[in-house]
Amino acid sequence: MAHAVKELYPGTRLAIGPAIADGFYYDVDCNRSLTEDDLQRIEKKMEEIIRADRPFVRRELPRAEALKLFQQLGETYKVELINELDGETVTVYEEGDFVDLCRGPHLKSTGEVRAFKLLSVAGAYWRGDERNKMLQRIYGVSFPTEEALRKHLEFLEEVKKRDHRRLGKELDLFSLSDDIGAGLVLWHPRGAAVRRVIESFWLDEHYKAGYEILYTPHMAKLGLWETTGHLDFYRENMYSPMEVEGTDYEIKPMNCPFHVSVFKSSLRSYRNLPLRYAELGTVYRYERSGVLHGLLRVRGFTQDDAHIFCTEEQIDNEVLKVLEFTIFILRTFGFTDYDIYLSTRPDKYVGTDEGWEKATNALRKALHHRGLRHEIDPGEGVFYGPKIDIKVRDSLGRQWQCSTIQVDFNLPERLDISYRGPDSRDYRPIMIHRALMGSLERFFGVLIEHYSGAFPLWLSPVQASILPIAERHIEYGRIVLNSLKESGIRADLDDANEKIGYKIRKATMLKTPYMCIIGDRESANNTVNLRKRTGENAGEMSIEKLISFLKEEIKNRR
Numbered sequence: 001m002a003h004a005v006k007e008l009y010p011g012t013r014l015a016i017g018p019a020i021a022d023g024f025y026y027d028v029d030c031n032r033s034l035t036e037d038d039l040q041r042i043e044k045k046m047e048e049i050i051r052a053d054r055p056f057v058r059r060e061l062p063r064a065e066a067l068k069l070f071q072q073l074g075e076t077y078k079v080e081l082i083n084e085l086d087g088e089t090v091t092v093y094e095e096g097d098f099v100d101l102c103r104g105p106h107l108k109s110t111g112e113v114r115a116f117k118l119l120s121v122a123g124a125y126w127r128g129d130e131r132n133k134m135l136q137r138i139y140g141v142s143f144p145t146e147e148a149l150r151k152h153l154e155f156l157e158e159v160k161k162r163d164h165r166r167l168g169k170e171l172d173l174f175s176l177s178d179d180i181g182a183g184l185v186l187w188h189p190r191g192a193a194v195r196r197v198i199e200s201f202w203l204d205e206h207y208k209a210g211y212e213i214l215y216t217p218h219m220a221k222l223g224l225w226e227t228t229g230h231l232d233f234y235r236e237n238m239y240s241p242m243e244v245e246g247t248d249y250e251i252k253p254m255n256c257p258f259h260v261s262v263f264k265s266s267l268r269s270y271r272n273l274p275l276r277y278a279e280l281g282t283v284y285r286y287e288r289s290g291v292l293h294g295l296l297r298v299r300g301f302t303q304d305d306a307h308i309f310c311t312e313e314q315i316d317n318e319v320l321k322v323l324e325f326t327i328f329i330l331r332t333f334g335f336t337d338y339d340i341y342l343s344t345r346p347d348k349y350v351g352t353d354e355g356w357e358k359a360t361n362a363l364r365k366a367l368h369h370r371g372l373r374h375e376i377d378p379g380e381g382v383f384y385g386p387k388i389d390i391k392v393r394d395s396l397g398r399q400w401q402c403s404t405i406q407v408d409f410n411l412p413e414r415l416d417i418s419y420r421g422p423d424s425r426d427y428r429p430i431m432i433h434r435a436l437m438g439s440l441e442r443f444f445g446v447l448i449e450h451y452s453g454a455f456p457l458w459l460s461p462v463q464a465s466i467l468p469i470a471e472r473h474i475e476y477g478r479i480v481l482n483s484l485k486e487s488g489i490r491a492d493l494d495d496a497n498e499k500i501g502y503k504i505r506k507a508t509m510l511k512t513p514y515m516c517i518i519g520d521r522e523s524a525n526n527t528v529n530l531r532k533r534t535g536e537n538a539g540e541m542s543i544e545k546l547i548s549f550l551k552e553e554i555k556n557r558r
């Protein structure tokens with residue numbers, strides 16, 4: 001591709017072009033702003049190069065010689081890269097009159113490329129730094145067969161259809177506004193309805209699981225973040241402080257220190273432990289505008305956060321409980337496939353080796369106990385303790401990081417918390433941070449894509465739409481609507497002066513699970529004609545039967 005670009009657009013300089021998880025890209029510095037048409041031209045040129053079946057030749061050059069070569073070619077980005085490489089020699093690959101800096105390996109010849117497609121072009125700063133020049137990044141994919149390529153393109157089409165930003169607009173769930181600010185989410189009534197269901201399910205289950213619920217402020221004195229160490233290791237993600245009556249305050253990037261303060265507010269005995277504090281806590285973190293993405297990467301979000309304070313003997317049991325709780329919650333939302341990672345001690349860490357071993361073992365034991373397959377991420381733990389990350393697989397098999405369970409040796413020490421043991425001496429409790437859904441914003445984004453906007457009944461913004469066939473059925477429609485609402489079912493009535501076919505299409509577009517069609521017959525019989533969003537007809541039924549039918553499905557959370 002790089003060769004084709006250089007032939008078509010002389011003077012183009014090449015930056016970096018790696019293989020990535022889902023294809024490849026090349027960043028190019030080209031005078032022309034590349035369009036869809038250009039991508040097609042590049043593809044044609046690539047086909048010519050492939051047909052020529054020229055061998056790729058690998059050469060090892062002394063660094064000085066390589067520098068000279070790329071200087072002569074005017075490839076300034078390559079020169080910069082070579083200057084940073086270690087070693088006496090660098091490798092280049094050649095094909096025809098094209099030469100590129102590359103570690104390799106390569107195919108034997110251009111003719112071995114079977115099926116490929118260029119997908120898109122987007123702006124990308126040299127080295128991802130917005131102070132540098134904006135280059136053009138061309139994305140593509142390549143497969144060993146046309147069939148595999150076709151399958152992948154179909155998958156991409158499906159991904160596009162499910163894009164939560166697109167569905168968020170179509171289904172009127174949420175928006176992001178330039179007036180408000182980048183990465184700050186507005187939940188519309190229909191999205192907020194889903195969130196309310198998620199939150200109340202979350203609350204009920206947390207009370208059942210022995211958690212206590214907290215509410216904490218959105219800001220705190222800067223000094224607090226100094227004590228916790230956030231100013232040392234988390235500053236990049238924090239906003240500038242604001243001054244209030246001569247004291248600096250900081251908007252919170254995390255909820256942890258607040259929960260610790262509640263713990264600290266009275267003398268704790270070993271009899272009080274474990275203490276489990278949970279909060280739907282809204283935090284604000286700085287992310288560069290370039291990495292913000294719909295609901296998936298935002299600047300303000302609500303974590304389903306909790307902190308468990310326990311004794312060392314209680315870690316095993318607490319971790320196991322959290323793990324079981326996580327899996328129960330994820331399953332309820334329809335995620336049955338996970339990838340689990342256990343991250344162990346990094347090079348830089350706080351706490352004792354013995355403590356790390358104990359905590360890591362507790363995490364490992366809990367995974368084994370549940371028979372959960374997991375991978376080890378060596379050295380990828382946080383500096384304050386080991387952790388388990390759970391990534392869910394959605395209906396397209398894509399991985400999403402949601403849940404995290406982290407043991408912390410740092411904060412109890414830093415904030416100096418203790419509990420009184422049976423021997424009347426003071427001990428440091430162990431702290432476990434955990435978030436099951438991660439953030440509500442992100443989780444909602446994943447849910448939208450997982451279900452392609454067609455939420456199961458219990459989560460649907462509107463569970464049933466009442467669709468009167470004619471004007472004269474509206475009054476009976478109101479009676480049905482009130483009955484449903486009184487039973488706690490989220491329902492609406494389409495009283496617009498439109499044909500029934502159009503009303504059905506509208507409700508189907510909104511992915512409303514059930515449509516209650518009412519005409520002369522239904523009004524006379526006190527019934528509705530029930531239709532599913534799939535188009536299937538569930539037949540005529542009484543209002544009472546309808547309510548118990550819907551309630552049963554809601555209760556089962558299917």
Ligand code: ZN
Binds near residue numbers: 256433
């Ligand atoms: Zn925390």
